[in-house]
Amino acid sequence: MSNIAENLKIVEENIENACKRVGRSRESVEMIIVTKTATAEEICEVVKLGYSNFGENRIPHLKQVSQEVAKFILETNAEVRKPTLPSHISWQMIGHLQRNKVKQILPLVSSIHSLDTLRLAEEINTAAGKLQMKPKVYLQVNCSGEPQKYGVPVGAATYLAEQICTMPHLQLIGMMTMAPLTEDQDRIRSSFRRAKEIFDDIRDLEFHESKFKYLSMGMSNDYEIAIEEGATHLRIGSAIFRN
């Protein structure tokens, strides 16, 4: 087995065990495979194993690898009588998004996890309107209490969520957060717990027509804690693509 296949097997086992520990079904958790350090060839290997949900934060890399992966799928499926690979790959923008990159990114991704300011929301809403799109977005909240560069502060999260929901070309489907940069498991857990509380608070408000239901948290170093604390979407990169 290749390293990637082996790494995936380990991650899948860990996800399943974490789900069992807290009585969740495996289907309640989705893994987004983060490709920022991967080559197109490595991503194709993952596609061959049946995975089709990927996350990126670098636009040039996203453009390059998404084209190569699409080509690989077309060519492979054309060679065999029954298609063997997923026909559609879904790409998520998970990292910081500059306002002047919004127009480029919209046609390439099926969701944006990093919406954290009113100005960015307005920019996406306007660009989406022109393209006649209605992108799915997650509100990124800084739950770690440390001065991270990105993410709306906890105290302003509900207000921003409310603002986003008044914009006709955005669908607010959930919330995203990143754990503090630390090895301290208790601090990671308490920041995820905080995220879940804010997520529940926003979910219980009326303004979003019940579309708000996903909690994107957990990366290679903390995805098991994230599952235990209620994540619905994990964003995992280095645990899969490391040698």
Ligand SMILES: *Cc1c(COP(=O)(O)O)cnc(C)c1O
């Ligand atoms: C890189 C990245 C990840 C994945 O991180 P790993 O530690 O490699 O699993 C998840 N989310 C965001 C926003 C990232 O930039």
